[in-house]
Amino acid sequence: MPYPYSWTPTRVTPTSASQVAVVTAINNSTPAILTTPVAVSAGTITFTLTNPGRYTIVAKVGRAVEMGTFEVDVTGVDVSAPEYLAFTNDDGSKDQSSTPVQLPSLPTHYSVFAMNLDDIITGTITRDANGAATSAGVLWPDGTTGTYTATTLSSTFLGAVDGYTVTYGSPTRLTFTQPAVTRNASGAVTNRPAMTVA
Numbered sequence: 001m002p003y004p005y006s007w008t009p010t011r012v013t014p015t016s017a018s019q020v021a022v023v024t025a026i027n028n029s030t031p032a033i034l035t036t037p038v039a040v041s042a043g044t045i046t047f048t049l050t051n052p053g054r055y056t057i058v059a060k061v062g063r064a065v066e067m068g069t070f071e072v073d074v075t076g077v078d079v080s081a082p083e084y085l086a087f088t089n090d091d092g093s094k095d096q097s098s099t100p101v102q103l104p105s106l107p108t109h110y111s112v113f114a115m116n117l118d119d120i121i122t123g124t125i126t127r128d129a130n131g132a133a134t135s136a137g138v139l140w141p142d143g144t145t146g147t148y149t150a151t152t153l154s155s156t157f158l159g160a161v162d163g164y165t166v167t168y169g170s171p172t173r174l175t176f177t178q179p180a181v182t183r184n185a186s187g188a189v190t191n192r193p194a195m196t197v198a
Contacts, residue, residue: 002035003049003072012061013043020045021058021112030194058112060119065141110140111195114166114176121148130158138166145170152180157187174198 014020017038024030032055036048045059049072058067113120123137132153138146152163163180175198182191 003052004036004046005049005070005072006044006046007057007068007070008044009059009066011066012059012064014040014045014059014061015043016040018116019059019061021060021115022047022049023056023058023112024053060113060141062119110168110174111176111197113140115178115195117148117166120146120166128153132159132161140168144168146172151177154183154187157183160187 017040020038020040022032022034022038024032033050034047035050036046038045038047040046045057049055052072054069054071056067056069058065060066117138120138120140121133121136122139125136126134128134130153132150133148134150134153136148138148140146146167146169148164148166150161150164152161154160154162160183162183164178166176168174168176177196177198179193179196181189181193184190
């Protein structure tokens with residue numbers, strides 16, 4: 001059965017589904033399976049889950065981030081509202097007005113940013129002769145720096161990046177790896193392997 005869910009963030013106001021990610025809480029690089037896709041209306045996020053379980057939801061507007069975990073039981077009843085895990089202000093500073101629940105593996109939640117690089121790439125972007133972005137600096141929401149590096153460039157669709165890594169910390173504390181994607185004859189991605197974190 002489908003499991004509808006809705007949430008209105010209190011610290012950011014998303015305006016589109018592209019500012020929201022829903023992933024499994026067990027493996028934060030795995031997108032949740034949704035029966036109905038994410039929709040946003042007047043700052044409220046709605047979607048329908050295919051399976052019950054525990055999930056992480058992230059709303060990001062610019063560099064401001066609010067994320068939490070929630071659980072839906074087998075009856076389809078929401079048994080827990082999102083816990084306030086982290087919030088970063090748009091200028092990169094941490095919200096000092098409240099006490100977030102800190103998970104030991106909190107940075108691994110940043111896989112949602114590693115999958116959407118536009119929000120974290122900063123400074124000079126190095127490109128090859130075909131225009132593919134091969135390397136760049138990264139600034140994570142908590143102010144930590146890192147590096148984006150393309151690992152697989154498309155030989156069919158010149159300028160497209162099929163696989164890459166993003167590091168967290170200097171020296172590196174975590175590496176997010178996007179294995180090479182599969183594209184159809186038009187160049188659209190038809191299979192995106194789950195991102196790994198190590």
